[in-house]
Amino acid sequence: MTTFLTAGSAQELPDASGHFGPYGGRFVPEALIAALDQLGRAHAEAQQDPVFLGELDELLTNYAGRPTPLTEAKRFAAHVGRGARVFLKREDLAHTGSHKINNVLGQALLAKKMGKQRVIAETGAGQHGVAMATAAALFGFECTVYMGEEDTRRQSLNVARMRLLGAEVVPVSTGTKTLKDATNEAFRDWVANVETTHYAIGSVVGPHPFPMIVRDFQRIIGVEARQQLLDRTGELPHAAVACVGGGSNALGLFHRFLTDESVALVGCEAGGDGVGTGRHAAPLTAGTPGVLHGARSYLMQDDDGQTLDTTSISAGLDYPGVGPEHAWLRDAGRATYTGVTDTEAMAALEVLAKTEGILCAIETAHAFAGAITWIRAQAEDDRVVVINCSGRGDKDVDTAARWFGLA
């Protein structure tokens, strides 16, 4: 905690070379450096450009539906007990059904600014892919989405949505056939087509400047949530809770609260069959520092530095790496990260559905499970918690129905 606070520049990280302490950086083939530099310049200019910011604001308001509501979940809170108050930041109500729209609208504007007419994306659960396909349709871009073959099966609804929106969906059958391998393929496409193509990474991962850019486009979640909470309760919450795969919805919620020392920041990773079993996707909880997909961060790797296979019921969290800023926040003690098992997540999904009438994504359910655990573990009652309700669960109906024996 002290390290973090004395750094004093948390709001200004990463440094000029893209590092968050020892994490981040650019570990990519030389061929990509020119494009990363171009993207960094475009983003820096855009942040100072009232026209760009005005266009983004207009899209977020009139196309994506921002600000999203803050819903108090009274019946859910009563189920949890301890006098807690629980507020949901309703990113599931944004256009396309998740927070991913915030990032793709920003990156689409950057692509337009850079004169690129083709966008590519990786996707796990398909939420980023759907968002990217949506933005590509809106901007008139050609769009290719890489998705692990296994994920195209378990998230088939989103595959159909992307194709209806005019995107090409490429199933990736190498390696583990999930998000990690989809990301490898997207990078290979980008190296070959970098002069005409923008790679819109969907999370706060990858080489600098991606972790910074995606965070900057997602931090509106926390900016809005913080103000909405102050308006409603007159106080800051005791905790902000979000699920973490790559970590974009979590960082989006956390970032505005970083300097509010009293607010606990809780990230919920995919604990799969249990962090102790080795069959999970929880690098911050049970991984080690290393380099994957262009940045140094925590990752799941063996003694030889080979990436390990991951296990999670949630395609969107089933990833062996995590954004470098989360690694920094973890080491600094400013955020804490915990593994939530498949079973705990699905139980929370059911509670939320039956107490609030909100069917959230399985990814998001990890945050609800983590919030329940956090509230019940506190010494004091009457905690106020904000949870990022990052996505809706339509895509997961088949998986959930099978899980609960309803199919």
Next chain:
Amino acid sequence: MSRLDELFARCRAQNRAALIGYLPVGFPTYELSVAGMLAMIEGGVDAVEVGVPYTDPGMDGPVIQVAVDVALRGGSRVAHVFDAVRTVSEKAPVVVMGYWNPVERYGPARFAKDLRAAGGSGAITPDLIPEEAGPWIEAAGAEDLDPVFLVAPSSTDERIGVVGRTNRGFVYAASTMGVTGTRATVGSRAEELVARTRAQTDLPVCVGLGVSNGDQAAEVAAYADGVIVGSAFVRALQDEGVDAVRTLARELSEGVRRRAPSS
């Protein structure tokens, strides 16, 4: 003078380009991968690029992806790389080709020490740029190994200068924007990139990505100091075995001596 320096001096004296051949350790088995490397040398390869298998080879196309996947499933470990280097470096200079994470995990200083002890001359690190390579440059320097970083058609002259000042041994010029794999033609941008690199450094410039036959080798040899061939050797070993690797090496070796005028 390192073994690589000697090699390039000898090639220059013979008015030809050097031929460098790649195979990953453990594909299709450890024994056959080493046999393939030795067969390359018998066929005329001047230096061997010994590949360290990695689960996420972002700069490699399908041929090498599949090969390293087979190697890893077969139990290929970083430690086996040093065994291969020890055997192969008795016959020719060896550089390893390795993505950064396995090296970082092994420990840069320990990796450099073990590579040197095995007789290796240097290392190509395709996903490491000089700006991130402080620990590796230091470790390689301490063991007198040649660190080899890449330049690409998209590199600015300024960045090519940085690579030229950081590298030892040679500069690896990626012929095209893309991943490894055989191609019908070697990109026309390769010649321009070699010229831009020569303007920044006196180090030999070797061209990789896309060369698979003698005619392409001759074309590249007309303007480069070395020709690097990977996927074509992997495919030869996979489809037809060790003898095919030797045959391909002969064809390529004849090519780098032909130095056809570029068209």
